[in-house]
Amino acid sequence: xxxxxxxxxxxxxxxxxxxxxxxxxxxxxxxxxxxxxxxxxxxxxxxxxxxxxxxxxxxxxxxxxxxxxxxxxxxxxxxxxxxxxxxxxxxxxxxxxxxxxxxxxxxxxxxxxxxxxxxxxxxxxxxxxxxxxxxxxxxxxxxxxxxxxxxxxxxxxxx
Numbered sequence: 001x002x003x004x005x006x007x008x009x010x011x012x013x014x015x016x017x018x019x020x021x022x023x024x025x026x027x028x029x030x031x032x033x034x035x036x037x038x039x040x041x042x043x044x045x046x047x048x049x050x051x052x053x054x055x056x057x058x059x060x061x062x063x064x065x066x067x068x069x070x071x072x073x074x075x076x077x078x079x080x081x082x083x084x085x086x087x088x089x090x091x092x093x094x095x096x097x098x099x100x101x102x103x104x105x106x107x108x109x110x111x112x113x114x115x116x117x118x119x120x121x122x123x124x125x126x127x128x129x130x131x132x133x134x135x136x137x138x139x140x141x142x143x144x145x146x147x148x149x150x151x152x153x154x155x156x157x158x159x
Contacts (some may be wrong), residue, residue: 052084053135063092070096079108088119089131089139094146101150106158113150119143
């Protein structure tokens with residue numbers, strides 16, 4: 001899935017016919033360990049996809065795992081968690097809010113809209129060390145778009 005420059009899903013990687021399965025696994029493991037080098041996301045961190053913002057296959061896979069966990073979470077506890085600049089830049093939370101908007105309560109919609117509204121300011125506040133200007137711009141654009149979607153849903157259901 002790609003939306004406004006955010007890649008959440010990675011393309012399927014077919015194993016090479018030239019490498020045996022064990023060698024392929026080792027190669028992928030080496031790529032995984034180096035994929036987010038210099039990024040705050042540690043491989044053991046369950047929310048690593050929220051901070052892994054580059055377009056490496058490892059980060060795309062991590063973001064997809066977090067997104068999928070949000071989609072499967074019937075309690076939607078993640079909605080009220082406070083994001084930081086890297087969480088905005090990853091796009092995962094905003095995409096999940098957009099996708100789940102028809103299922104969210106009015107309170108959750110209001111919380112999500114407030115989060116989306118804070119996005120551009122959070123990204124321009126200087127707390128985005130390690131993010132490129134393109135990542136900041138795309139995240140701010142996605143924040144504004146999700147804010148509009150949530151506002152429309154609030155207007156439709158929460159009078």
